[in-house]
Amino acid sequence: MKRSRTAVLTASVLAAACxxxxxxVATATADPGPAAVATDGDPVTHAENDRVPEGAAWTQxxxxxxxxxxxxxxxxxxxxxxxxxxxxxxxxxxxxxxFGHSGETENENHPHTGPSDRFNDLIEGTDLxxxxxxLVMVDVRGYGGSTGCLDFAGPGEQADVKAAIDWSxxxxxxxxxxxxxxxxxxxxxxxxxxxxNQDALKAVVAQEPIWDLxxxxxxxxxxxxxITNTSNSYNKIATLPQLPDDDPRYTANAKxxxxxxxxxxxxxxxxxxxxxxSQYWKDRDxxxxxxxxxxxxxxxxxxLEWNTEAEAxxxxxxxxxxxxxxxxxxxxxxxxxxxxxxxxxxxxxEGWFNExxxxxxxxxKGIEPSVQxxxxxxxxxxxxxxxxxxxxxxxQSVTVPAGRGSYVDDGAENGPTEENTFTTFSEPVQQDxxxxxxxxxxxxxxxxxxxxxxxYDVAPDGKAVMFDEQVTVLxxxxxxVDLKSTEWTLPAGHSLAVGIGxxxxxxxxxxxxxxxxxxSRETVKVNDARLDLALDNPAxxxxxxxxxxxWLDTYLLLNTKQLPIGAPSFTLPTGxx
Numbered sequence: 001m002k003r004s005r006t007a008v009l010t011a012s013v014l015a016a017a018c019x020x021x022x023x024x025v026a027t028a029t030a031d032p033g034p035a036a037v038a039t040d041g042d043p044v045t046h047a048e049n050d051r052v053p054e055g056a057a058w059t060q061x062x063x064x065x066x067x068x069x070x071x072x073x074x075x076x077x078x079x080x081x082x083x084x085x086x087x088x089x090x091x092x093x094x095x096x097x098x099f100g101h102s103g104e105t106e107n108e109n110h111p112h113t114g115p116s117d118r119f120n121d122l123i124e125g126t127d128l129x130x131x132x133x134x135l136v137m138v139d140v141r142g143y144g145g146s147t148g149c150l151d152f153a154g155p156g157e158q159a160d161v162k163a164a165i166d167w168s169x170x171x172x173x174x175x176x177x178x179x180x181x182x183x184x185x186x187x188x189x190x191x192x193x194x195x196x197n198q199d200a201l202k203a204v205v206a207q208e209p210i211w212d213l214x215x216x217x218x219x220x221x222x223x224x225x226x227i228t229n230t231s232n233s234y235n236k237i238a239t240l241p242q243l244p245d246d247d248p249r250y251t252a253n254a255k256x257x258x259x260x261x262x263x264x265x266x267x268x269x270x271x272x273x274x275x276x277x278s279q280y281w282k283d284r285d286x287x288x289x290x291x292x293x294x295x296x297x298x299x300x301x302x303x304l305e306w307n308t309e310a311e312a313x314x315x316x317x318x319x320x321x322x323x324x325x326x327x328x329x330x331x332x333x334x335x336x337x338x339x340x341x342x343x344x345x346x347x348x349x350e351g352w353f354n355e356x357x358x359x360x361x362x363x364x365k366g367i368e369p370s371v372q373x374x375x376x377x378x379x380x381x382x383x384x385x386x387x388x389x390x391x392x393x394x395x396q397s398v399t400v401p402a403g404r405g406s407y408v409d410d411g412a413e414n415g416p417t418e419e420n421t422f423t424t425f426s427e428p429v430q431q432d433x434x435x436x437x438x439x440x441x442x443x444x445x446x447x448x449x450x451x452x453x454x455x456y457d458v459a460p461d462g463k464a465v466m467f468d469e470q471v472t473v474l475x476x477x478x479x480x481v482d483l484k485s486t487e488w489t490l491p492a493g494h495s496l497a498v499g500i501g502x503x504x505x506x507x508x509x510x511x512x513x514x515x516x517x518x519x520s521r522e523t524v525k526v527n528d529a530r531l532d533l534a535l536d537n538p539a540x541x542x543x544x545x546x547x548x549x550x551w552l553d554t555y556l557l558l559n560t561k562q563l564p565i566g567a568p569s570f571t572l573p574t575g576x577x
Contacts (some may be wrong), residue, residue: 021531032119036110037247038076045081052112055129058115062249063167065141065148067159071255074145076115076137076166076512079173080129089563090177090202091168091363092128093136094119095161095193097234099251102242105233111248113243122181123435125128125337125353133360134173136162142188142238142257145250149263150238152270153188153213153284169200176200177364181356183207183335184308187299196319203363205356207300208333213284214276220481221276221473222450222503224515225495227273231268246369259514268366296363298356300329300347300378302422303486304555310485313391314438325359326391327352329379329452330488331549340550349377349546350386355412374544379466380434381457381488381549386541392437392485394534400570402441402498404527409449409521412504421501425458427568433490437467437534439483443500444528446476449520456497456563457490464497464563465556471503471515474524489538496572510558523552535573 043057052058056078065071076099080089098104099116122128128135139323140160142150169176178200180190187209194204210216218224235257239304242254251471257263273280282288297320301310317324325338329347336352339345342530354371361367373388403424440451452471455462470483490496504511 017121033350035114035245037113037245039247043079043191045503046099047333049112049114051076051110051112051118051125052118053117053129055081056135057083057124059252060145060247062145062253063163065156065159066166067285069148069156069159070521071141071144071148071156071160072140072161073141073163073167073256074250074253076169078123078129078135078137080132081319083173086332088173088175089132089134090175090179090360090463090493091134091136091171092122092179092181092360093138093164093168094165094180094182094186095138095140095189096182097140097150097237097546098185099139100237100240100241100242100245100254103371105237110243113246117367119162121179121335122353122356126357131188131357131361136164136168142263142457145253146248146367147253147256147390149260150234150257150267152234153192153286155190155283156282156542158283161189162196162198165198165201166451167191167196168332169243175364177202178202179205179360179364179455182204182209184209187308188286190218191290191316192452193331194297194322195286195289197293197295200213201299203281203296203300205359207335208302208305208308209299210286210308211310212287214281214305215311216309217271217469218276219273219515222471223272223516224273225516227516228268228273231271235264235267242286247480255334260416272551279566285312286288287312287319290316290319293320296323296325296359298325298359300327301331302334302487302549302551303484303488304551305332307333307398313484313485323357323374324375324390326376326378328376328391329385330381330383330487330552331379332551334551334554342512344550345547346377346550347546348383348549349547359445377544378544379488379546379549380538383552383553384541385544385546386538387544388542390536392536394436394536396573397532397534399530399532399573402500402531404510404526404528405500406523406524406525407501409447409502409520411517412502415500416504417501421452421499423456423497423499423563423566424529424569425566426496427449427571428460428493428495429490429572429574431492431574432538433572434538435486435490435496435533435535436536438485440480440532441470441498442480442528442530442532443474443526445524445526447474447520447522447524449474449477449522449524450517451479451524452499452501452502453481455483455486455488456499457488458497458563460573462559462562464560466561471517485570495565495568498529498531500529533572
């Protein structure tokens with residue numbers, strides 16, 4: 001998913017943000033001359049069109065969506081070059097918005113048409129075609145060579161995913177076994193695919209998805225800038241001009257949104273729907289829809305994400321009943337194979353493509369893995385990795401008092417003050433204590449306004465790292481909200497602090513805080529606050545390979561401050577009960 005931010009970033013953070021969102025800087029290239037354009041029955045190879053990956057044969061296809069709407073979907077298909085007539089291969093399929101021939105998010109000034117290179121890293125990293133797989137890239141409605149009004153992960157797009165799975169499974173060159181692959185937007189469609197319970201779908205690899213669209217765009221009633229920025233971004237992608245040498249059918253389909261401006265207006269209006277119980281958001285609650293699903297699932301999630309945050313993640317995984325694998329840790333919006341400018345792996349762990357192709361071999365070909373990979377490889381807040389069979393794993397679940405007090409919901413224009421926030425502290429923990437899973441807070445309040453809840457890891461000298469935060473609209477009574485899922489270890493001697501107050505604005509020190517709150521200017525009285533936590537003792541961790549995520553140090557730089565330590569008001573249990 002592409003998220004724009006209104007805050008001014010430092011140069012280093014802006015560079016990281018561009019990489020994370022997949023922003024492409026358009027550069028002109030020399031025109032090598034006319035290139036062959038694929039059709040349904042006439043495949044094109046790299047020798048005929050340099051945009052086709054080496055070892056592949058490219059064809060284009062059109063087929064209807066599954067909802068009877070008349071929407072026509074376009075697919076670029078890459079088969080192993082030289083595949084014999086009658087020979088069949090399993091299919092890796094990705095469905096989404098980023099496969100347009102002229103570019104992913106903007107016109108990339110390609111000299112001629114050809115299939116998207118969005119997942120050329122997967123092709124090269126797994127040696128995909130030599131290993132006997134096909135890659136199918138499907139434009140969901142409204143994008144690339146597909147018709148129809150764009151419908152981000154809604155019923156229409158879910159119908160497109162269903163059609164894409166069935167179509168991929170039923171081609172003469174397909175074994176009938178389909179796996180889905182994606183990151184961000186096309187990771188969301190992977191979750192959608194799992195929820196559809198299609199027999200042909202044998203495995204899903206979803207990197208940095210959104211687990212529930214409402215919770216990403218409206219935080220418990222507080223909208224984000226994404227209510228306009230995201231729709232604007234995708235409206236732009238849907239109206240990108242395609243290339244002059246595209247085939248006529250593709251060109252005609254690509255102009256659908258231009259000919260139907262109501263599609264763009266409806267898309268924008270949908271994001272701004274405020275009622276979480278509306279059908280619009282119910283249709284996009286992927287965590288709820290995952291109940292009973294059982295497709296083998298391999299996910300990644302950065303707990304320090306600023307784009308596709310770890311919200312509703314635990315609910316989704318709990319509702320999913322099939323085999324699960326995951327890389328979870330302290331990164332932002334990255335792929336498993338992404339590297340920083342200095343060559344370091346962004347997530348810190350080697351072997352993304354080896355593990356991915358092993359996962360596909362197992363579930364699409366029935367080949368038992370030659371390496372026993374952990375179900376979950378999890379990076380802690382100190383940058384170390386551990387292996388575990390499930391996530392989260394906790395020794396105990398506890399409820400602790402998070403204090404009482406009052407604050408003025410003034411929007412914290414002058415920063416956090418004693419008037420607009422209050423903070424409570426735990427006794428220092430006696431041993432390393434991990435907070436895992438999804439913290440939940442219940443607030444018994446009087447008054448109307450907004451609340452921001454922040455969790456801090458506080459050292460004895462008062463140096464504090466904010467490692468989790470969430471906001472909500474409040475009314476008198478009890479409000480219970482989930483914070484973002486987390487993995488954070490309080491070192492022995494450190495305290496947990498809980499800050500409750502008005503929503504703090506973004507800015508240079510908080511460039512990714514983008515809530516659009518409407519302060520009530522009223523005093524909110526918190527009569528009682530209760531924090532539910534899952535705690536684990538790191539002493540019995542099983543170590544696995546991996547280094548420190550690149551983003552972790554940048555995050556610490558942006559989110560560490562001096563916090564005056566108050567008298568402790570609660571204690572975190574330590575050890576196994």
